[in-house]
Amino acid sequence: MPFGLGIAKGMMVTLRNLVRKPVTVQYPEQRVVQNPRFRGEDFVWYEERCTGCASCAKYCPQGIIKIVTSPSGEQTQEGEKYKIETFDIEIARCMFCGLCVEACPYDALHMGTGFERAMPRKADLVITVDELRASAKRPSTWFRPQLQERGYEPASGEEVSWQDAGREATVAPTYDDMLKRWVEKR
Amino acid sequence: MESSFDKNALFANLNEIFLDLLPESLSWMAYLGTGLTIILIMVNAVLMLTAFGTYMERRVLGRFQTRLGPNRVGPFGLLQPLADLLKLITKEDLRPESADKITFFLAPVLMVTSMLAVVAVVPFGKDSFLADLNIGVLYLVGIPTIATVSMFLGGWGSGNRFALLGAARAVAMLISYEVPMIVSLAGILILAGSMSLVDVVQAQQIPFILLQPIAFFVFLVSASAEMNRSPFDLMEAESELTAGFHTEFSGMRFGLLQLAEFGEVVVTSAILATLFLRGWENPFIPSDWQQVLPPQIWLIGKMLFFMLIFTWIRATLPRMRIDQVMAFAWKVLFPLALINMFVTAALVVAWPDPTYTQLWMMVGVNWAVAIGCLTGYTLSRGRHRQKPTESVRLVQLPSEVS
Numbered sequence: 001m002p003f004g005l006g007i008a009k010g011m012m013v014t015l016r017n018l019v020r021k022p023v024t025v026q027y028p029e030q031r032v033v034q035n036p037r038f039r040g041e042d043f044v045w046y047e048e049r050c051t052g053c054a055s056c057a058k059y060c061p062q063g064i065i066k067i068v069t070s071p072s073g074e075q076t077q078e079g080e081k082y083k084i085e086t087f088d089i090e091i092a093r094c095m096f097c098g099l100c101v102e103a104c105p106y107d108a109l110h111m112g113t114g115f116e117r118a119m120p121r122k123a124d125l126v127i128t129v130d131e132l133r134a135s136a137k138r139p140s141t142w143f144r145p146q147l148q149e150r151g152y153e154p155a156s157g158e159e160v161s162w163q164d165a166g167r168e169a170t171v172a173p174t175y176d177d178m179l180k181r182w183v184e185k186r
Numbered sequence: 187m188e189s190s191f192d193k194n195a196l197f198a199n200l201n202e203i204f205l206d207l208l209p210e211s212l213s214w215m216a217y218l219g220t221g222l223t224i225i226l227i228m229v230n231a232v233l234m235l236t237a238f239g240t241y242m243e244r245r246v247l248g249r250f251q252t253r254l255g256p257n258r259v260g261p262f263g264l265l266q267p268l269a270d271l272l273k274l275i276t277k278e279d280l281r282p283e284s285a286d287k288i289t290f291f292l293a294p295v296l297m298v299t300s301m302l303a304v305v306a307v308v309p310f311g312k313d314s315f316l317a318d319l320n321i322g323v324l325y326l327v328g329i330p331t332i333a334t335v336s337m338f339l340g341g342w343g344s345g346n347r348f349a350l351l352g353a354a355r356a357v358a359m360l361i362s363y364e365v366p367m368i369v370s371l372a373g374i375l376i377l378a379g380s381m382s383l384v385d386v387v388q389a390q391q392i393p394f395i396l397l398q399p400i401a402f403f404v405f406l407v408s409a410s411a412e413m414n415r416s417p418f419d420l421m422e423a424e425s426e427l428t429a430g431f432h433t434e435f436s437g438m439r440f441g442l443l444q445l446a447e448f449g450e451v452v453v454t455s456a457i458l459a460t461l462f463l464r465g466w467e468n469p470f471i472p473s474d475w476q477q478v479l480p481p482q483i484w485l486i487g488k489m490l491f492f493m494l495i496f497t498w499i500r501a502t503l504p505r506m507r508i509d510q511v512m513a514f515a516w517k518v519l520f521p522l523a524l525i526n527m528f529v530t531a532a533l534v535v536a537w538p539d540p541t542y543t544q545l546w547m548m549v550g551v552n553w554a555v556a557i558g559c560l561t562g563y564t565l566s567r568g569r570h571r572q573k574p575t576e577s578v579r580l581v582q583l584p585s586e587v588s
Contacts, residue, residue, distance in 0.1 A: 003564040007503065014250045014502040024254040 033155045034113045037142040039096045042112035044139040045132040046162035049108035052082035056100035056109050064090040087132055092125035101143045107166020110139030113154040196314030224316050232305050236449040237267035243497050250501035279437035284345030293340030294442035300332035301449040308456045309384045311466050311481040322383040326457055327368050334360045341431035352430025356421035359511055363411040366519035370404035373530035374461055387465035395462040396549050399556045400526040402462050404519050413450045417503035451496055459488035529555050
C-alpha cells in the first residue's frame with residue numbers, strides 16, 4: 001500500500017461526513033419521537049377503571065406508590081370501588097419497570113411516553129392524584145400492544161378513552177349475580 | 187524611508203492625509219500616525235479573523251462529525267466568539283501559589299505578541315503592506331519561535347508538573363519541526379530570488395503550490411506541528427497531561443493563550459497563502475487575468491481555505507506518539523525538504539531565467555520527484571517493515587512447550 005494512502009482514505013471519510021446531514025436533534029425545539037412502547041413517565045390513570053385495590057402499590061419494588069382510599073358510602077358492595085383520596089407516585093425513585101401496570105387487575109394504570117420531568121427539587125418529583133386525573137390520556141402501548149394494532153400512536157396526540165384502554169369494562173354485578181356466584185354455586 | 191514610500195502606495199496615501207490634517211510643526215507625527223493606523227487595521231483584521239476562525243472551526247468541525255456545532259448565540263451562532271470572550275473575561279483569574287509571577291504573566295502576553303507580529307510582513311494588496319523586510323521569510327520563521335519560548339515560560343512558571351512536561355514536549359517538538367520548515371522554504375527562496383514576501387508574491391507566475399509540491403507538504407505538516415494542532419497536539423494531550431503547558435492558566439490568561447493558538451492558524455494560513463498561492467493575487471494560472479475581486483478579499487478567501495484544510499486535518503487524524511512525531515520530523519520531512527531544495531537549486535541552475543514553458547517543465551520535474559519520493563518511501567518501508575517474530579508471542583501455548 002502506498003505510503004499515505006491510509007491518511008487519504010481517512011480524509012475522504014471525514015469529507016463524506018461533512019456533506020452528510022447532521023444527526024443532531026435540537027432538543028427544546030425538536031424532540032425525538034419515542035417508540036409507542038416506550039415506558040415513560042406521566043402515568044396514565046383511568047379513574048373509571050380504578051377500584052382502589054392498591055395492587056400497584058403492593059407490587060411496586062420501590063414502594064413509591066401511596067394510595068389512600070375511603071368507602072365513599074355510595075358503592076360499598078363487593079366488586080364495587082372505593083373512593084381514591086391519594087394516589088401519590090414518587091417518581092424520583094421510579095425505575096419504570098412497569099410492574100404496577102402489570103399488576104393492575106383492571107387495566108387502570110398505564111405507562112406514559114414522556115421523558116421530561118426535570119425539577120429543581122427532589123420533593124417536587126411526585127405525581128399527585130390531581131395530576132393523574134388531569135394528565136393527557138396517551139398511554140404507552142407497552143402493556144397493550146392491541147392499541148397499536150388499532151392504529152393508535154401516542155406521539156400523534158390522540159387520546160384513548162377508558163373503555164378502549166383495557167379489557168372489557170367490568171360491569172357492576174347486580175344483586176342477583178352475586179347471589180348466583182356465592183349462594184347457588186354451593 | 188523614501189524607498190518604502192515609493193513602493194508602498196497605501197502608506198504614502200495615508201501619510202498625505204495625515205500631513206494635511208496635522209500642522210507643519212508636527213509633520214513628523216504623520217509617519218507615526220500612518221504606521222499606527224495600518225497596524226491598528228491589521229491587528230484588528232487578524233483578531234476578527236481569529237474570532238471568526240474559532241466560530242468557523244467549531245461549526246465545520248461539528249459538520250465533520252455530523253453534528254451542528256454552536257448555533258445558539260446570534261444568527262447561526264455567529265456571536266459565539268463574543269460569548270466565549272465574555273465568559274473568559276468574567277472568570278476568576280487564578281495564579282497558583284507555586285507559580286513564578288513574572289513568567290506566568292509573560293507567557294500569554296508573549297505568545298499573543300509573537301502571533302500578531304508575524305502579520306507585519308504579509309502583503310495584502312498591490313503596493314500595500316506594513317513592512318517590506320528584505321529578510322521577510324526569515325522573520326516569519328523566527329518570530330513564531332518566541333511562542334515556543336513563551337510556552338516554556340508558561341509551563342515552567344506554572345509550578346505544575348503536567349505543565350512542565352507539556353512545555354518540555356512542546357519545546358522538543360517545535361525545535362525539531364523548525365528545521366524541515368525552514369529548509370522547505372529554501373526552495374521557494376531559490377525560485378523567488380528574494381526573501382521579501384512582496385517579491386515572493388510577485389515572483390509567482392505559477393503558484394508555488396504547483397512548483398513546489400514537496401515544500402508545500404512539508405510546510406503544511408510542520409506548520410500544523412508549530413501550531414500545536416492535531417495530529418501533533420501531544421503537548422496538550424489531555425489524557426496524559428491534563429492540558430499541557432496551559433493547565434494552570436484560567437480566566438483571560440487562558441483566553442489569551444487560546445487566542446494565540448487560534449490566531450496562529452490565521453497567521454499561518456496567511457503565510458501559506460502568500461508563499462504558495464500567490465498571496466493577494468488571484469490564484470489562477472493565467473496571471474494577466476483581471477483582478478475580479480479586491481486583493482484583500484482574495485487573501486482572506488485563501489486564508490479561509492487553508493483554515494478549512496487545517497480543520498479538516500484536525501477532524502481526521504488522531505494524535506501521534508512522541509517518538510512517531512520526532513521520527514516523522516527527522517526521517518521523513520527533513521530528507522524530503524533537502525531533496526526538494528537540491529532539485530529546485532539544480533533546476534534554477536539549469537534555467538536561470540525561466541520562460542513560461544520552462545516553468546511548466548519545472549512543475550513537471552518537481553511533481554515527478556514528489557511521486558518518486560512517495561514510491562521510494564513506500565518501497566523502503568515495505569522492505570523494512572517488521573514481520574511479527576517469535577518474540578511477539580510471549581505466551582506459549584501448552585502444545586508448544588513440549
